[in-house]
Amino acid sequence: MQRAEEYFGFLERLVRVPSVAGEERAAQELLASRLETLGFASRWIPLTADLAELPGAGRPCSSLHGRSSLVCERSGESAASVLINGHIDVVPAGDPSLWTGAPFAQFRRDGWMVGRGAGDMKGGLVMALLALHALHDHNALGGRISFVVVPEEESSGNGTLATLRAGVTADAAILPEPTDLNIDVSGIGVLWCEIEVTGSGAHAGGRRSANPLDQLTAVARTIADLTAETAAGDVEARARHVYYNANLGQAEAGDWPSSVPTRARGVMRIGFPAPLSAAAMEERIRDAVARLEHDAACAGCTTRLAFPGLRAEPHALPVDHPLVTAVAEAHSAAHATTSRVLHTSSTSDARFYVNQAKVPAVCYGPVVSAIHGVDEAVDLSSIVAGAKTYARLIPALLAGLRPRPRSSA
Amino acid sequence: MQRAEEYFGFLERLVRVPSVAGEERAAQELLASRLETLGFASRWIPLTADLAELPGAGRPCSSLHGRSSLVCERSGESAASVLINGHIDVVPAGDPSLWTGAPFAQFRRDGWMVGRGAGDMKGGLVMALLALHALHDHNALGGRISFVVVPEEESSGNGTLATLRAGVTADAAILPEPTDLNIDVSGIGVLWCEIEVTGSGAHAGGRRSANPLDQLTAVARTIADLTAETAAGDVEARARHVYYNANLGQAEAGDWPSSVPTRARGVMRIGFPAPLSAAAMEERIRDAVARLEHDAACAGCTTRLAFPGLRAEPHALPVDHPLVTAVAEAHSAAHATTSRVLHTSSTSDARFYVNQAKVPAVCYGPVVSAIHGVDEAVDLSSIVAGAKTYARLIPALLAGLRPRPRSSA
Numbered sequence: 001m002q003r004a005e006e007y008f009g010f011l012e013r014l015v016r017v018p019s020v021a022g023e024e025r026a027a028q029e030l031l032a033s034r035l036e037t038l039g040f041a042s043r044w045i046p047l048t049a050d051l052a053e054l055p056g057a058g059r060p061c062s063s064l065h066g067r068s069s070l071v072c073e074r075s076g077e078s079a080a081s082v083l084i085n086g087h088i089d090v091v092p093a094g095d096p097s098l099w100t101g102a103p104f105a106q107f108r109r110d111g112w113m114v115g116r117g118a119g120d121m122k123g124g125l126v127m128a129l130l131a132l133h134a135l136h137d138h139n140a141l142g143g144r145i146s147f148v149v150v151p152e153e154e155s156s157g158n159g160t161l162a163t164l165r166a167g168v169t170a171d172a173a174i175l176p177e178p179t180d181l182n183i184d185v186s187g188i189g190v191l192w193c194e195i196e197v198t199g200s201g202a203h204a205g206g207r208r209s210a211n212p213l214d215q216l217t218a219v220a221r222t223i224a225d226l227t228a229e230t231a232a233g234d235v236e237a238r239a240r241h242v243y244y245n246a247n248l249g250q251a252e253a254g255d256w257p258s259s260v261p262t263r264a265r266g267v268m269r270i271g272f273p274a275p276l277s278a279a280a281m282e283e284r285i286r287d288a289v290a291r292l293e294h295d296a297a298c299a300g301c302t303t304r305l306a307f308p309g310l311r312a313e314p315h316a317l318p319v320d321h322p323l324v325t326a327v328a329e330a331h332s333a334a335h336a337t338t339s340r341v342l343h344t345s346s347t348s349d350a351r352f353y354v355n356q357a358k359v360p361a362v363c364y365g366p367v368v369s370a371i372h373g374v375d376e377a378v379d380l381s382s383i384v385a386g387a388k389t390y391a392r393l394i395p396a397l398l399a400g401l402r403p404r405p406r407s408s409a
Numbered sequence: 410m411q412r413a414e415e416y417f418g419f420l421e422r423l424v425r426v427p428s429v430a431g432e433e434r435a436a437q438e439l440l441a442s443r444l445e446t447l448g449f450a451s452r453w454i455p456l457t458a459d460l461a462e463l464p465g466a467g468r469p470c471s472s473l474h475g476r477s478s479l480v481c482e483r484s485g486e487s488a489a490s491v492l493i494n495g496h497i498d499v500v501p502a503g504d505p506s507l508w509t510g511a512p513f514a515q516f517r518r519d520g521w522m523v524g525r526g527a528g529d530m531k532g533g534l535v536m537a538l539l540a541l542h543a544l545h546d547h548n549a550l551g552g553r554i555s556f557v558v559v560p561e562e563e564s565s566g567n568g569t570l571a572t573l574r575a576g577v578t579a580d581a582a583i584l585p586e587p588t589d590l591n592i593d594v595s596g597i598g599v600l601w602c603e604i605e606v607t608g609s610g611a612h613a614g615g616r617r618s619a620n621p622l623d624q625l626t627a628v629a630r631t632i633a634d635l636t637a638e639t640a641a642g643d644v645e646a647r648a649r650h651v652y653y654n655a656n657l658g659q660a661e662a663g664d665w666p667s668s669v670p671t672r673a674r675g676v677m678r679i680g681f682p683a684p685l686s687a688a689a690m691e692e693r694i695r696d697a698v699a700r701l702e703h704d705a706a707c708a709g710c711t712t713r714l715a716f717p718g719l720r721a722e723p724h725a726l727p728v729d730h731p732l733v734t735a736v737a738e739a740h741s742a743a744h745a746t747t748s749r750v751l752h753t754s755s756t757s758d759a760r761f762y763v764n765q766a767k768v769p770a771v772c773y774g775p776v777v778s779a780i781h782g783v784d785e786a787v788d789l790s791s792i793v794a795g796a797k798t799y800a801r802l803i804p805a806l807l808a809g810l811r812p813r814p815r816s817s818a
Contacts, residue, residue: 092664094610094671120612154667188614192666201503201782203529204656204678205597205755213657217626247613248622249666255501257601257658257676257718258563258755259781262503267666269613309666346614346667372668373610 001384003133008113008380010034011126015106015115022062024088024151027122028070031088031149034129038136040072040147045166047151051158054165056356058156059308069159070149071168078143078398083170083359085160085349086125086177087153090117091372098374112369112377119368123378124176125149127366130383131390143398146170153349155192155309160349164357172323172397173353173361174390178371178378181386182340183327184363186316187347188244189272191281192309194265195219195289199301201262210300212264213253219289219303220248220266226288227270230281234273240343244271267309271345274314282307315351316343322401323360330393331364335385339364360401364389410793412542417522417789419443420535424515424524431471433497433560436531437479440497440558443538447545449481449556454575456560460567463574465765467565468717478568479558480577487552487807492579492768494569494758495534495586496562499526500781507783521778521786528777532787533585534558536775539792540799552807555579562758564601564718569758573766581732581806582762582770583799587780587787590795591749592736593772595725596756597653598681600690601718603674604628604698608710610671619709621673622662628698628712629657629675635697636679639690643682649752653680676718680754683723691716724760725752731810732769739802740773744794748773769810773798 010030019027032042047064051057070088093103093116101107106115113123128147135141146168150159177184197212197219224246231237231244247269254261272281286305293303317324319341331339344363353361367382369375419439428436441451456473460466479497502512502525510516515524522532537556544550555577559568586593606621606628633655640646640653656678663670681690695714702712726733728750740748753772762770776791778784 091668094664094668095607098607098609098671154665190614190667198504198507200507200779200784202779203755203781204654204658205599205652205680205753206654207652211657213660243614243616245613245615245617247667247669248620248663249613249668249670250663251622251670251673252661254657254659255503256563256781257678258599258656259500259503259658260656261658261660262507262783264660269666271614344614346612370609370611372612372665374671375609 004384007126007130012106014122015118018104019088019090020092021089021155027088028149032070035072035147038132040074042072044068045162047162051161054161056313057158057161058311060156061309067151069163072147074145076142079400081144081170082397083146083173084128085148085173085175086121087150089151089154091154100375112379114375114377116376119178119376119378120371121177123383124365127383127386128176128390130387134391157349160352169357169359173359175350175363176365177348177363178365178368179363180367182342183324184342184344186343187351189314190310190312190347191270191278193268194306194308196304197264197301202260204258209260211260212301215301216264216266222288222292230272242343243345246270278311312347315354317354317360321360323362326396327364331389333392334388413793416535416539421515423531424527427513428497428499430498430564436497437558441479444481444556447541449483451481453477454571456571460570463570465722466567466570467720469565470718476560478572481556483554485551488809490553490579491806492555492582493537494557494582494584495530496559498560498563500563509784520789523784523786525785527787528587528785529780530586532792533774536792536795537585537799539796543800566758569761578766578768582768584759584772585774586757586772587774587777588772589776591751592733593751593753595752596760598723599719599721599756600679600687602677603715603717605713606673606710611669613667618669620669621710624710625673625675631697631701639681651752652754655679687720721756722764724763726763726769730769732771735805736773740798742801743797
């Protein structure tokens with residue numbers, strides 16, 4: 001594919017901008033600048049605190065100051081409109097010393113590009129751009145296309161919510177999230193839970209006093225047990241390879257080895273199945289932890305739960321939805337192979353299109369490894385492969401989805 | 410007692426100087442200035458890295474730059490010499506918001522002074538000063554007295570080691586550590602152990618990958634079990650109310666709720682009994698953790714142990730040692746009550762006098778509450794009470810200890 005190397009270079013530049021929560025703007029500007037050369041007009045939709053009150057919203061953990069969603073739009077005649085949505089925020093790198101190179105320096109290895117965000121999801125954004133540029137080169141870029149580049153996907157989703165509130169929608173939405181060139185039609189519920197256990201500290205040598213870390217561990221285990229129990233409600237999970245994990249992703253306590261910590265704090269990420277809502281899952285968690293608190297072992301500590309950040313409701317597009325068919329056909333036409341329908345064990349901003357806006361949405365994007373981990377990488381050849389699919393898919397969607405077969409209507 | 414209020418005011422000033430590790434000098438200067446008015450000459454003995462190679466040494470965790478032990482000496486004629494040793498370093502305050510006031514602001518409540526370090530052990534330092542000033546006021550301050558004010562007691566003990574290497578010693582040493590006016594004759598072994606577990610991170614939604622926090626918890630539990638098992642070797646522990654605790658005093662892991670942490674780090678404080686040495690306890694810990702590592706659950710994580718900070722060897726002065734008798738007699742003479750012999754579940758720099766310098770040493774100091782905890786406090790009346798004991802004890806020690814009874818020689 002022409003321009004592939006040009007866009008790999010653009011991806012390098014994009015990865016070198018460490019667009020962690022709160023620092024997304026510079027990377028968004030790079031994308032806006034590139035999209036403007038393809039005839040898109042840019043506008044910015046600021047993130048505001050009141051977004052958190054909308055149905056499905058999360059509760060951002062970083063300041064919203066100066067943060068906006070980027071909306072790039074191209075007008076034109078088309079039977080239908082299409083929206084491409086990608087997030088520009090990346091998760092922190094973990095311990096940088098564990099990486100082969102500096103996490104945001106990026107480097108290529110055996111056809112992969114390694115770097116925080118290369119896989120989740122700057123590679124996908126570049127994949128979509130490459131497809132648009134290919135269409136542009138063939139004078140085939142026309143019709144109503146929106147390219148939305150949002151912050152806050154990893155921690156709330158409120159970046160996409162801001163664009164929906166502003167009326168940025170379409171007849172179909174595609175998200176170039178990393179799916180290994182499969183078609184991801186659903187997302188599980190995901191809730192963040194902050195656990196804060198407070199004691200009063202003590203000398204480590206004293207008659208044993210309650211260590212908030214022990215209580216934090218007990219609460220996390222209780223929540224993990226509840227998560228597993230709740231997950232059992234999804235009888236299709238095993239067949240679909242869906243995991244409802246409870247992950248204690250952050251923990252901190254204490255400031256001196258010989259002092260019992262005064263406070264321990266942890267944050268979990270908890271997966272849960274439909275038809276549960278985030279609010280219902282929160283209630284289950286609060287109940288389970290309240291029962292634990294009556295345990296004698298917790299004497300002397302108080303436990304407080306909070307639910308900042310992600311509060312993702314489960315979502316699902318029917319597997320026989322015309323959008324799924326359209327993606328599958330575009331993939332087959334481009335590659336003469338079949339793309340698999342996927343049920344992710346995570347979530348994406350696709351949920352807002354499906355749940356809130358009633359716009360069909362799927363994720364389809366490149367092959368990646370170790371997203372959120374050390375040496376996260378994207379397979380560069382899969383960026384080209386995915387772009388070939390998008391170059392067929394976008395015109396097809398602009399022509400309008402075929403009606404859904406009656407049998408499953 | 411005259412001057413009590415003056416010295417409570419001095420204690421207020423001392424507490425307001427937050428002399429945490431590395432920040433001890435300003436508080437030491439206050440003490441030097443005060444001791445010089447009582448005829449003491451000050452000198453400073455710098456802490457150096459090679460102290461860590463001496464027998465019994467710890468491994469300081471803070472920079473040694475600009476840090477010294479303060480030695481204030483008074484010469485004169487006396488049958489024997491006496492040394493008062495106190496540490497000026499205090500442990501961190503924990504979460505300041507849990508305190509009734511700001512931790513280093515200090516305030517008085519019902520006859521107590523509340524503040525980080527008020528109990529451990531600025532109250533004791535002031536108690537000894539008050540006794541010396543009382544003797545001075547009565548023209549009874551004479552003879553060879555050293556007043557040693559050290560940093561690094563809480564994390565290595567190398568401040569006291571520096572003074573011993575410089576030849577600062579005496580016929581007997583007393584440490585005004587908080588003992589509730591009891592006579593503390595011994596200390597348990599205390600070892601710090603840093604646990605670092607490294608994984609490779611991952612998305613929280615993936616097929617379950619090893620979370621370093623789980624492994625940290627497992628290692629800490631293994632060490633706690635070993636500590637309890639080792640403690641069983643001290644058959645007198647229960648009768649003496651000695652606790653060999655394992656305390657996970659610090660822990661930190663991860664930087665994002667939806668990412669499996671790349672690394673988890675914890676630091677434990679581990680108590681162990683004589684006749685074990687710190688080196689032998691370290692070996693036991695390494696062995697126990699190595700056995701755990703063969704467990705399948707740890708797959709994908711590597712665990713590294715390090716032993717920074719405190720490596721305190723157990724120490725004990727015989728309960729019938731003439732120094733113990735001298736303190737008991739001074740206490741009885743001052744208060745017409747009996748002081749109890751105490752075996753602490755912790756350690757103090759007394760160990761260096763007893764173990765390394767073969768100088769008898771005991772701790773005797775004020776009544777305190779919540780040392781290393783929230784709202785740490787010292788009972789002001791006990792400072793006066795302890796000073797009355799010291800005002801009798803110091804002249805007695807300068808006259809020379811009576812020989813130990815033959816029966817227990």
